[in-house]
Amino acid sequence: MAKILMIYPEKCTGCLNCSEACSYTKEGRFRSAASRVHVYTWEREGISVPMMCQQCNDAPCVSVCPTGAMHRNTGELIVQYDLSKCIRCRMCVQACPFGNAVYDSVTDAIIKCDHCQGKPACAAACPVKALEYVDESVSTRTRSKAFAQKFKEAFQEVA
């Protein structure tokens, strides 16, 4: 079954362990721009939200890529990036509605999450499970059940 990276912003503490782990896994060093996950923090409100490639089914980055560098292999969930085919036109950067494909001048490449090919370092490094690598169906079920729980409590109160 396909696995996805679920983001739980309500649990995120803004510690950046995910981004550190990502950069270290990809480059063997710490460089924030090398991280495929980016954590936005609103300091006043104390809210942090990790962002990364959503591996869209109808991926705009794949649609606009003129060379097939950004592609999806049949039957796979991950949008793959093939550096050897990339001409750095940055069409994918412009097309991504989330801003999750980024051109990196240091490596002269597009930077985008690839789930570490099945072993995402960010989720392993997250100390509070704000990022979890889970089966597609399980992930959404957990979230919908959390809401169901609220309904249940509301019903119990009026009953």
Add this chain to the structure above:
Amino acid sequence: MFGWTGTILRVNLTTGEIKKEPTNLKDARLFIGARGLATKILSDEIDPTIDPLGPENKLIFAPGPLSGTMAPSMGRYDVVCKGPLNGTVAASNSGGSFGPEVKFAGYDMIIFEGVSKKPVYLWVKDDQAELRDAADLWGKNVFDTTDLIRAATEEEAKIACIGPAGEKKVLFASVMNEMHRAAGRSGVGAVMGSKNLKAVAVKGSGVLEVARPEDFEKAVMTARKMIENHPVGGAGLRLYGTEVLVNILNGVGALPTRNYHESYFATADKTGGETLSAKYLIRPKGCFSCVISCGRVTKVTNPKFAGEGEGPEYETGWGFGADSGVDNMDAIIKANYLCNELGLDTITCAATIACAMDLYECGYITAKETGGMAIRFGDGETMVKLVEMIGNREGIGDQLAEGSYRFAEKFGHPEFSMSVKKQEMPAYDPRAVQGIGLQYATSNRGGCHVRGYTISPEVLGVPSKFDQHTTEGKPNLVITFQNLTAALDSTGACLFTTFGIGADELAALLSSVTGVPYSTDDFMKAGDRIWNLERLFNLKAGLAGKDDTLPQRLFEEPVPAGPSKGEISHLDQMLPEYYSLRGWTEEGVPTAEKLSELSLS
């Protein structure tokens, strides 16, 4: 270069000159970084007798060699200078991401010297650094300053700044970074204000590499596991924050209450971490690379004290709680928010207000001196009002802004100041916990718990249990904790990592990151070296062995009630042994042999 970036940024505020210079790597090995290395530079460059608020003082922002790496909970930095509250060497550390950002910009530290003619802030973007006009920012609180500077520089810049309290040189003004994180103690914010430096804004896009990746990965995994498996480091602090200590310390009769008249607060639970989590906590927060997440994002809805922000920590909850006789959590949290916005150290601020309450209740200050205010224990509303008055130096707040010692002395009763070397003691009663009293008395910055947190063994039983009421073995325990903490602080690590790991793991991390082989002994010796260096600074600044003491109240007034009823501090039974074990003379001066052994002569 590994661990250290090899470059220091030096900013002369008088001339406006900004230059880069190489880090002295020989000193870096000996003093590690952050607190240790910055203190070494301060000691070399300033005369310890100078006026802390004069142009000769320097102000250093220094992360450590582990800051910026994935070493767990180790992204801290220190603000180092001569402190204006009590003239000792000041090294106040803070979390968040500011320290790592300085490293990613390429610097081991930023040194400020001189005084700017007009308000400025420093904007550092990698190798570019410039002083910018801060006239429009002067007078703004910490939150607004942070937002305005980010809007003027970069959205993701990290900002360390002062609020109105630092500008007005409140002697316990803090430096705040990312709004809620404080380099709180000793008045480092007043030094920043005296230099007309409103803020330091940093954005770094550089690279940090580790010397021995395989060892590093192993050391990170080991340290993380040990912290995460620890009941305090792994679960307790995230669930309840440091405020969990309120009920624990009250339970052993060591929660100083009403300016240390008592050591047990009957309604303490209303101010504890369990109450905080149940009623106010929105979510836990973590600093850079943190696996502990003790930070508290909280909200108060009571219209009288409404607000949102971070905190309180235990010390804050105690100071504005038990020590002020206040059990209204709404008021306690509001006082904390105001300290963050104005840029005030919560410990000294709260303890100074508690001292004023004490003086008022005893009739040593009256409505005449307070401008008509009744300052009584338990009055949360007045307490909150006083925090604002202190931060803005309004009315009686102008005198309270000098700290409890000067305030109480002014009214003829310095013995009402619960301070050591004029810095207020925090939230553990030395009558009820003997070792912490020795720690307060000998701490290189006066009343302070985080220079040698013997509460760990004496109350929490970490790593092993010592009887809180006895003095046997305490001098050695205090020295071990002081040396360990001095080295730990200098790496950039958070003290709370010791709820899980110790010198072995820290030495392994430091070795793998820097490539310099530190054995556990090397690491502890570096701590000893840093401790003695700080001691030498203070002795040259005019302090002496006679200052290694506690307020008379702790020797003369036994704890009146609660689990520690009848106890007093037995400092005199511990201090001579402490000096001797330290390799100091009977007057508390490091001997020539000791200094030579530590490469300090």
